[in-house]
Amino acid sequence: MNIHSLYRPFLAFFRKSRLKQFYHLLDIDRNTSVIDVGGSLFFWELAETYGFSIPQVTIVNLKETVEKLPGNIKWVVGDGRKLAFDDLSFDIAFCNSVIEHLSTKDDQLKFARELRRVGRRYYVQTPNRRFPIEPHLLTPFIHWLPISFQRKLIRNFTVWGVVTRPTREECERYFQRPKLLNRKEMAEIFPGSTLCIERFIGLPKSIIAISNDPMA
Secondary structure, three states: OOHHHHHHHHHHHHHHHHHHHHHHHOOOOOOOEEEEEOOOHHHHHHHHHOOOOOOEEEEEEOOOOOOOOOOOEEEEEOEOOEOOOOOOOEEEEEEEOOHHHOOOHHHHHHHHHHHHHHEEEEEEEEEEOOOOEEOOOOEEOHHHOOHHHHHHHOOOOOHHHHHHOOOHHHHHHHOOOOOOEOHHHHHHHOOOOEEEEEEEOOEEEEEEEEEOOOOO
C-alpha cells in the first residue's frame, strides 16, 4: 500500500480552504504568473475541481514529470535553493509543504530568499511543529521525542513504518529530513510577512507566510 493514498483525502480537505485563501488574498486569475516551487499538478487540478481558474503556472521540481501538462502549466527541473529566474520574474511565488524537507536552517534560508527574490508576492505553507501529528509519518507525538527514541520507533510504531516497511537505510534517510518549523522560525526566514495559522480542531496545523510586498 502507498502511504500517500491514506492521506490524500485529508490533503484535499485542507487544501480546499487553503485554495480559497490563496485565491482571495492574492487576487489570482488566469493571467497571474505563479512559480510553484517543489509542487505538483495535484494542487492545480484540485483548484480546477473547485471551480478556480488556473493561472500561468511554472512548477519547479527536482524531478521531471511523466504527467501530461495543461497548456497553462510548465514544468522546470531545478533546485529551489538556486532558481534559474531573474528577480521578480513572477507575480506570485508559491510553495506548499516543501520547505520543511530541507534539513538544515541554512538551506531553508536559501530557499526562502529565492522565493522572495523571484516573486513580487509570495504564499508559503509548511506543517507546524506544534501540531501533535507528524505529517510525514502520520503518527502522533513522535516528532517531539529525542532522535534516539524516534529511531527505535519509526519502523514498527509509526503509520509510515507499518504501511511501507522501510529498510534501515530508508529510515535513516528520514532523519536527514524533514525539519519541521514553528512560528518563530517562519517569522525569521520570511521577515515582514503576515503569518497565518491554519487550525484543525483548534490545534495549529500549519503556518502560512504571506506577503504582498515585493521587498519583504
